[in-house]
Amino acid sequence: PAIMSSPYYSAGAIVAFAIVGGLLLGGLITARPDHQIVIQAVDSATKAGRWSLVMHPRDEGQCKSAEAVLVAAQVEKVRSV
Template identity: 55%
Template sequence: MNWQMLFGEKATTKIAAVFDSESQALSAADFLKSAAGLQSTQVLLVEPYERDYAKKLEPEPQGVARTAIRAHAMLGLAGLVAGILVWFALYAADIPAIDSSPGLSAMAIIFLGSIAGLLLGGLITSRPDHQIVIQRVKTATEAGQWSLIVHPRDARECDVVIEKLTAAGADIARTV
């Protein structure tokens, strides 16, 4: 399965770079737009002490909702199929507990497989890897620093952004 199918967002990776001055952050933003071919909507600046920067970290609320629906539907279905396969394997292995009550054991195993898939869908929707970037931007904002938030849309853009920000000596945090 292509993991990108689970996500409804155009940019699933987020990169934050922290700078001490506005001029450094603006220079890096302009350089990234030209070097990586990024659009203005992919490169956002968070000012020191800015309060409403959450929209810059997650600019695609509709994409997050699509991710929730896709991840739960696909992984819930995958869990259902996995539960059926596990039950058939156990039934074929002549496990006494399965043979004695095949209907109840099938319902239980298939139910648990489905629940496991839905839980995994919830984990993917919650995106715990985003906390690294969110916390780094929060810390920088409270410390009076400038944060540059970049939303690359593919691996090539991501590699170019990381390379250029590393060369600029920026403090970088990124999601998966």
């Protein structure tokens, strides 16, 4: 086989497998199950023809004030961690 007869083919195969493994590991690290609730709510709202607003507050104070505005407006809200 070419991999056994040439170090370049061997290095290429190792690099290719390392890239695929790195991509799989990166996807595993970034897959957060707590975000799935928000993703499903946004998806169902979009399919129903409604708007969605996704916010990323920097601290708990911003989160509390944003929630207060949403509660005052009587809108449906979904929160992740």
